[in-house]
Amino acid sequence: MNQAEMTAELGRILSPERVLSGPAHDRAYDCDAYTVDRSRPQVVVLPESTAEAAAVVAWCHRHAVPFTPRGAGTGLSGGSLAALGGVVISTKRMTKILSVDVENRRLRAQAGAVNLRLSQAVAAHGLHFAPDPSSQSVSTLGGNIAENSGGPHTLKYGVTVQHVSGLTLVGFDGRVIELQEGPGLDLLSLVVGSEGTLGLVTEAEVRLTPNPEHVVTLLASFAQVRSATETVAAIIQAGVIPAALEMMDHGIMEAVRAAFGLRFPAEARALLLIECDGSPDRVGPEVETVARICRDHACLELAEAADSAERARLWTARKKGVGALGRIAPTLVTHDGVIPRSKLPDMLDAVDRIGAEFGLKVANIFHAGDGNLHPIFCFDDREPGVVDRVVAAGEKIMRLCIEWGGSVTGEHGIGVEKLDLISLMFDEDDLALQRRAQSIFHNDSGVNPCKIIPNQKGCVEHMKRWRGVAT
Amino acid sequence: MSPERWAAVKAEAAAWDVPSSGRFALGGSGTKSHFLPPPVDPVWRLPAPADPIIQWMPDDQVVVAWAGASVADLQAILAEKGQCLPLPQTGHPDVDGRPGTLGGLAAMNLPHGLEAQCGPVRDWILGVVVRLADGSVARAGSTAVKSVAGYDIHRLFAGSRGRLGIVAAVALRTFPIRALPTTSARAEGGSSDRVFICRTPRADFDDFRRRATRVIASDPASATLWLGAEPAGFQGWMIGPNGRLQPRPPEELDRQAKLRFDPEMRLNLHLES
Numbered sequence: 001m002n003q004a005e006m007t008a009e010l011g012r013i014l015s016p017e018r019v020l021s022g023p024a025h026d027r028a029y030d031c032d033a034y035t036v037d038r039s040r041p042q043v044v045v046l047p048e049s050t051a052e053a054a055a056v057v058a059w060c061h062r063h064a065v066p067f068t069p070r071g072a073g074t075g076l077s078g079g080s081l082a083a084l085g086g087v088v089i090s091t092k093r094m095t096k097i098l099s100v101d102v103e104n105r106r107l108r109a110q111a112g113a114v115n116l117r118l119s120q121a122v123a124a125h126g127l128h129f130a131p132d133p134s135s136q137s138v139s140t141l142g143g144n145i146a147e148n149s150g151g152p153h154t155l156k157y158g159v160t161v162q163h164v165s166g167l168t169l170v171g172f173d174g175r176v177i178e179l180q181e182g183p184g185l186d187l188l189s190l191v192v193g194s195e196g197t198l199g200l201v202t203e204a205e206v207r208l209t210p211n212p213e214h215v216v217t218l219l220a221s222f223a224q225v226r227s228a229t230e231t232v233a234a235i236i237q238a239g240v241i242p243a244a245l246e247m248m249d250h251g252i253m254e255a256v257r258a259a260f261g262l263r264f265p266a267e268a269r270a271l272l273l274i275e276c277d278g279s280p281d282r283v284g285p286e287v288e289t290v291a292r293i294c295r296d297h298a299c300l301e302l303a304e305a306a307d308s309a310e311r312a313r314l315w316t317a318r319k320k321g322v323g324a325l326g327r328i329a330p331t332l333v334t335h336d337g338v339i340p341r342s343k344l345p346d347m348l349d350a351v352d353r354i355g356a357e358f359g360l361k362v363a364n365i366f367h368a369g370d371g372n373l374h375p376i377f378c379f380d381d382r383e384p385g386v387v388d389r390v391v392a393a394g395e396k397i398m399r400l401c402i403e404w405g406g407s408v409t410g411e412h413g414i415g416v417e418k419l420d421l422i423s424l425m426f427d428e429d430d431l432a433l434q435r436r437a438q439s440i441f442h443n444d445s446g447v448n449p450c451k452i453i454p455n456q457k458g459c460v461e462h463m464k465r466w467r468g469v470a471t
Numbered sequence: 472m473s474p475e476r477w478a479a480v481k482a483e484a485a486a487w488d489v490p491s492s493g494r495f496a497l498g499g500s501g502t503k504s505h506f507l508p509p510p511v512d513p514v515w516r517l518p519a520p521a522d523p524i525i526q527w528m529p530d531d532q533v534v535v536a537w538a539g540a541s542v543a544d545l546q547a548i549l550a551e552k553g554q555c556l557p558l559p560q561t562g563h564p565d566v567d568g569r570p571g572t573l574g575g576l577a578a579m580n581l582p583h584g585l586e587a588q589c590g591p592v593r594d595w596i597l598g599v600v601v602r603l604a605d606g607s608v609a610r611a612g613s614t615a616v617k618s619v620a621g622y623d624i625h626r627l628f629a630g631s632r633g634r635l636g637i638v639a640a641v642a643l644r645t646f647p648i649r650a651l652p653t654t655s656a657r658a659e660g661g662s663s664d665r666v667f668i669c670r671t672p673r674a675d676f677d678d679f680r681r682r683a684t685r686v687i688a689s690d691p692a693s694a695t696l697w698l699g700a701e702p703a704g705f706q707g708w709m710i711g712p713n714g715r716l717q718p719r720p721p722e723e724l725d726r727q728a729k730l731r732f733d734p735e736m737r738l739n740l741h742l743e744s
Contacts, residue, residue, distance in 0.1 A: 033576065103674035114472035148619045161626070162594060177721065182708040184720030185634075186593065189626035193619050223495055238532055239553065239647030269492040283637075338615040342530040369616040371531075403472045414620060425474070426610070429481070433601070433609035440727045452621060471638055 001063055006043050006087070013382040018093065022043040029070070029088050033135075034078040034417055036333070036387065041068070041082035045442040046093040050168055050202040053089060054464050058174025060087055066446040068138040069196040071112060071143030076134040077415025079146060079195045083449050086150055088152040088340075091142050098203065106165060111142025113203045115149075118206065123325040124325075127208040134319065135412065142201050148193030150245040150411045155369035156277075157209060163291040166205035171200065172442035180205075190437055194450040195413050198441040212243070212277035214289045217305040219266035220237060220294045224251055225352075231297040235274070235326060236341055238293060240286050242369060244275035247320045249348070251363025251378070255324035257315045265300040272299075273370070275317050321365050322376060329361065329378035335394045338404035342369040343390060350400055351375045358393040362370035372410030400423060400459065414452045423454055431462050472526050472535055472614045472642070480525055480600050482534075484639035486555060489515060489602065494737050495632040500541065501581045502564075502571030505634070506716070507664060511741045517574055517637070524548060525640055526614075533614050535642045536615030538574030545573060548695040556647040557589035565657045565697040566688050574638045580630030581693040581710065582668050585621035589646060593629035601628060601635075604737040614642045618621075625667065628694035633739045635732040641651040656690035663687060663699025669714075670695050671707040679705055714742060 001009075003021055011019045015441070020029075021043045030038040042065075047053040060067045066083035072082055078209030082088050098108040101126045107118060115136040119128040139149070142220045145167065150159045166180040169191055178190050191198055205363035221226040226249055235245065248256075250272045256262045264271065272294070276286045287304075294302055305311040325332055339347050348364060351373070355362035366373040375397060377390045398408050398421050408414075408421045417425055426434070432452055441447075450456045489495075496510035498518075517538070523540030529552040536545055542556065549555050556576075558568050561584065568583030568703075570576050577599070580592045589595075598612025600622075611624035628638055663685055665741065671679050676694040680686060685699030694707075701711065709717040719725075729736075736743075 101674075105673045148623070150617060153534070154617060158590070158594065159619075161623065162590065169578070177724065179721070182718055182720065183630065183710045183716045184718075185723055185725055186627055186630055187720070187728070189593070193623055233530060236532065240651045241647075241650060306701045338613075338617055340528055340531040340533070340614070341616075342528065366616075371615065372617050403473060404616050405476075407613045407615040407620050409620050410615070410617045411619060419622075422620055427474070427612070429607055429609040432607070432612065432620045433611055433624060436731045437624050438628065439731050440724060 003042050005369050012043055012048060013059055014045060014052055015188040018046040031081045032073040032075040032078060034076050036126050037078050037416060039081040042085055043089040044088045044090055048093045049164040051168045053200055053202050054170045054174045054176050058087060060446060061173040065225050066449055069200045073139035074139045076412040077417040079413055079415040079451055081416055091140060104339045106205055107208055108140055108205045110203050111140060112284060114142060115139050115144055118147045118276055122208055126211045127372040128211055129206055130163055131160045131248045134329055144230045145192050145201050145204055146196045147413045152367060155245060156243045158240050161189055163207045164188060164192055164204055165207050168203040169174045170202055170345050172199060172444040172447050195451050197451050199447060214280045214281055214283045215277040217311045218274045219303045220272040220299040221264050221301045225270045225348050226345045227297045228272050229348055231272060231294055232295045232344055233342055235290055238289055240289055242274050245278040245369030246273040246316050247366055247368040248321055249364040251408045252321040252365055255328050256321055257404050259324035259327055262317060264274060268300055271317055305396050325363055325376060325378055333377045333390050335375045336396060336409050336412040337373050337398055337401035338410040339401050339404050343404050344368060344371060347373060349430060351397060354393050354396050358389045360389060360393055416450060419454045476526060477610050480640050484600055484602045485608045491738060494740055496739050496741060497637060499575035500571035502569045503575060505642055505712055509739050532645045534645055535614060535640060537574055537640055538638045540573050542570035542573055542576055549645055553648050555648050556595060557646040557651060559584040563688060564657045573641055577629050577638050577641055578633050582695045584654035584690050586679060593626055594643050596625050596629050596641055597644055599625040599628055600639050600640040602639050603636040604733045604735060616644055621672040632742055634729055634742050655692040656688055658688050660685040661685045661687045661699050665699060666713045667698045667701055668710040669702055669707060671705060673707060692711050
């Protein structure tokens with residue numbers, strides 16, 4: 001079946017204006033935020049309901065056409081790369097919040113609803129949706145579910161799977177499956193984090209979290225990176241579970257200083273953003289403990305937000321840090337790995353060494369509280385050979401993460417990016433177990449193939465592309 | 472934990488004398504047998520390890536332990552460094568979650584009195600080593616407190632009641648004792664030789680509790696009621712005696728899960744309907 005025929009048939013199932021094809025759409029949908037790899041879809045469709053999505057998937061199954069779900073396309077591991085000859089099913093016309101139940105702290109929304117909009121919808125009731133990835137102003141509930149998204153507050157509040165109480169999944173052949181929390185097999189926990197490989201999530205019911213009574217936000221600066229990382233370790237060991245514990249190094253500080261005029265002590269090489277929340281009687285002692293530990297580790301300056309405006313200002317370095325790097329280099333690649341928190345000081349030293357070894361500038365932002373690091377390589381992709389060095393440096397960091405008992409991905413997922421690396425973490429028996437789990441839902445190579453599990457060949461047309469020049 | 476160490480755990484589990492043919496059931500210490508039908512096949516129990524701990528990283532608040540270890544023994548060791556699994560220790564068996572072996576704790580994932588504040592047992596599980604009925608041994612998850620590498624099969628095994636395979640070892644997140652919240656669960660004086668654990672929607676809890684007869688314990692924070700008599704129709708889910716689960720899981724997927732993990736249908740068949 002050629003593209004014209006597909007477009008026509010799917011146009012009859014949905015409506016012609018919601019079936020996209022052609023060069024402009026190819027480019028718009030040929031990658032997500034993992035831009036080093038691209039794959040053109042045959043067709044992009046925009047269903048508006050579970051029924052429409054199911055009809056599309058059923059059609060794909062009948063015609064042996066693979067499909068790939070796509071939310072906002074902010075994914076960082078290529079999870080929404082189109083399959084060869086495949087359909088991309090976008091959820092961007094399924095953005096409705098369907099119901100809000102304040103008393104029971106539940107909200108039901110379509111998968112294309114934007115993460116931040118969920119919290120905004122219930123803010124007046126003193127509630128929010130806890131998972132807060134950096135992409136939250138754009139990323140969708142469905143995408144958060146696919147990647148089991150985290151964010152700065154996961155240390156205390158958990159990741160997306162802890163906040164999903166039900167969902168609607170369109171299975172491999174278009175069947176509609178309702179999953180709900182309960183005492184039986186926890187299939188919800190398989191679908192959350194499944195990166196769109198078990199079916200297409202069209203709706204979800206989420207748990208809402210009461211806003212904390214009291215929040216204190218601190219920003220500590222340190223002259224040595226190691227002082228900051230050792231502070232993180234000490235805070236955890238002291239039995240404090242802060243709501244957020246984020247670290248930024250001098251690479252980020254340089255960028256936000258230039259971009260936003262933020263000022264830090266001249267000798268500062270690392271920042272720690274620490275947030276404590278809860279009841280006033282618990283927060284006070286927690287903050288005192290944290291402040292004492294910062295001082296014990298020679299912090300240069302410890303700022304405490306006096307109000308919500310100042311809180312927003314203190315968070316700027318964290319929330320706008322990666323964007324600000326755009327002033328420093330035209331191309332950025334953000335890596336994602338996890339190591340035990342106690343290994344943080346050693347890992348940052350290692351990232352520094354690896355950056356130097358490969359001649360690359362690297363800035364570090366991470367969720368220090370759960371050992372989830374994001375080394376960001378800053379370079380110019382026009383420089384010959386630099387991309388290979390970035391990939392090699394990233395792989396070296398990931399190997400250390402595995403060796404030190406961590407994970408190859410804390411948030412971004414395996415996607416296509418880490419198909420090789422997952423084999424370093426899991427052996428053949430472990431991968432066989434992964435295949436068994438997938439086979440509960442289907443044995444169909446049409447459901448977002450070539451993601452997560454390696455050795456599925458030839459199902460994504462990888463076009464490594466820099467500045468429009470395919471290689 | 473490094474891949475090499477995981478491999479060593481798998482090798483040890485592979486060497487256990489699990490029946491290589493025929494049907495068998497899994498047993499622990501029996502603390503939660505009330506909620507299960509009696510086994511009809513010979514019962515195999517995990518070896519009780521000399522040392523519950525496989526690897527403990529106190530600075531990271533992560534421990535890997537053998538499933539055959541007793542939760543009480545593990546708690547005693549963790550307490551030496553001011554850590555614990557956040558189960559209430561009120562002395563009331565139901566509020567405390569009826570802990571026995573670590574494997575049983577994971578396999579049953581029963582509600583407990585600190586669930587609202589610290590999460591269900593499932594949320595503490597970071598990784599598992601499992602041995603399937605066909606003898607294969609594999610690992611899922613990791614010792615990282617946050618990871619999205621592959622499917623969360625360790626979470627699937629939590630609460631799976633041994634139907635999918637034997638949990639041999641568990642990687643767990645620990646909790647600092649000094650930060651442990653107080654449970655809001657209360658024993659209510661009722662007792663019974665039958666227990667029904669009910670989770671209601673928050674808004675229904677007070678009314679349901681008032682209407683219920685024979686309340687054994689209640690926890691408003693997690694909207695959980697332990698009842699000594701089967702409740703009349705209510706919205707929510709329930710774990711009852713003898714394997715009763717309400718609602719029943721989606722039949723087709725539940726059947727597929729069993730078929731994929733235990734295709735020869737050898738394991739814990741008394742739990743299949």
